[in-house]
Amino acid sequence: MHFARHWNRGSPESEFTAFIAVLLIIEAFALPLGWLNAGRTTAWPTGLAIMFWVGAGIVNLATYELATRAARVVMKPWHPSLIAVLVGGAVMGTPVLELCKHLYVEAFQATLVGADLRQPLPSTSPAVVIQRQVLNIGLWVLINGVLVHFHGMRRFGYVRMSASGGDSPLRQARAADTALAEPVAPAQPAFMARIRKPIGPIWAMIAEEHYLRVIGEHGEDLILYRISDAVAELEGRMEGARVHRSYWVASAAVKHSEKSGSSHALVLRNGMRIPVSRGFRSAAAEAGLL
Numbered sequence: 022m023h024f025a026r027h028w029n030r031g032s033p034e035s036e037f038t039a040f041i042a043v044l045l046i047i048e049a050f051a052l053p054l055g056w057l058n059a060g061r062t063t064a065w066p067t068g069l070a071i072m073f074w075v076g077a078g079i080v081n082l083a084t085y086e087l088a089t090r091a092a093r094v095v096m097k098p099w100h101p102s103l104i105a106v107l108v109g110g111a112v113m114g115t116p117v118l119e120l121c122k123h124l125y126v127e128a129f130q131a132t133l134v135g136a137d138l139r140q141p142l143p144s145t146s147p148a149v150v151i152q153r154q155v156l157n158i159g160l161w162v163l164i165n166g167v168l169v170h171f172h173g174m175r176r177f178g179y180v181r182m183s184a185s186g187g188d189s190p191l192r193q194a195r196a197a198d199t200a201l202a203e204p205v206a207p208a209q210p211a212f213m214a215r216i217r218k219p220i221g222p223i224w225a226m227i228a229e230e231h232y233l234r235v236i237g238e239h240g241e242d243l244i245l246y247r248i249s250d251a252v253a254e255l256e257g258r259m260e261g262a263r264v265h266r267s268y269w270v271a272s273a274a275v276k277h278s279e280k281s282g283s284s285h286a287l288v289l290r291n292g293m294r295i296p297v298s299r300g301f302r303s304a305a306a307e308a309g310l311l
Contacts, residue, residue: 039174044082046164051078061126061140073129080125081118085161088114093177098296100229100267103179107165110177111158118157119143119150210254215244223259224274224289226251228267236293238274262308265298270310278311285311 055062055071062070089110096109123142130139144150168174212233213223220237227234228248235242235251252269255261261271270287278297279286285297287310297305305311 036175039168039176040086042168042172042174043086043164043176044079047078047082047160048075050160051075064138065134069133072133076125076129077122080121081157084114084118084121085111085157088117089161089177103169103177104162104166106177106179107162108158111154111161115150115154115158118154119145210251210258212244212246212251212254215246216242218242222271222273223255224271224291225293225295226269236289238291260308262301262304262310264301264305264310265296266301268295270295272308272310275310287311 051074052071054060055074056067058065058067058070059074062073065073089107092110092113093106096106101109126142143153165176169176169179173180212235216235218240220235220242221239223235223237225236226248227236229243231245231247233244233246233248233251235244248263248267248269252263255269259271260273261269263269264287270289274289274291276288276290279288279294283299285302285305287295287297287305289295297311302311
């Protein structure tokens with residue numbers, strides 16, 4: 022599965038829609054559990070059992086949602102895949118979820134369940150916890166992956182390529198091959214023929230696996246291209262430098278540079294921060310970017 026990553030841009034409305042979709046799917050699992058009086062709710066009234074499982078679904082979603090968003094921030098420098106962020110967030114959230122689940126069960130039973138119907142708190146046995154969390158993590162990855170890949174929804178800054186670029190990866194590749202066959206003006210780098218959006222002057226380029234995100238003054242586009250080839254084509258045509266294995270920056274787009282300890286970064290005029298790796302620091306300095 023191929024996904025486009027939008028770390029700096031996002032649609033709050035589309036993210037919220039996807040969040041509601043995840044909530045409804047989780048509750049679709051919870052309602053039958055309550056209706057059938059599953060697990061600890063075997064002897065409870067059906068209405069009370071449904072209320073319990075719906076609440077449990079909300080606890081699970083809230084914990085995984087916050088933990089996955091935290092994982093996205095922590096893992097951002099490594100440009101992780103959507104699945105890596107989902108699994109990382111779920112694993113990070115597991116201890117918190119186990120604690121919240123205990124507190125929720127204890128509070129629910131103490132408040133709404135009669136003493137004669139109360140059940141023991143969830144088991145803390147490592148084997149039971151692992152089995153429970155493997156199921157939870159699997160469902161979390163499956164639900165979010167399906168919404169992004171098959172329904173084009175945005176989750177945690179990721180969208181399917183067709184949702185961001187209007188075409189499937191296969192169609193983008195075919196369009197790219199067609200573009201190569203078309204004549205390109207000598208003064209224009211070949212990769213620019215693949216840019217279909219009016220992004221304006223190029224400010225930066227970011228490598229994303231087999232694709233290249235081209236950042237412009239007025240927007241961005243994702244194309245099938247290698248950053249090394251694009252940088253070579255810009256040589257002598259535009260002032261700038263490759264400041265990282267995955268980043269190239271135009272000199273005109275840099276607002277200022279930052280240094281924190283031994284780490285360097287460039288801040289573009291649109292506020293985007295571009296890391297400068299140690300191996301490319303001399304090139305950045307020679308280009309006057311540091």
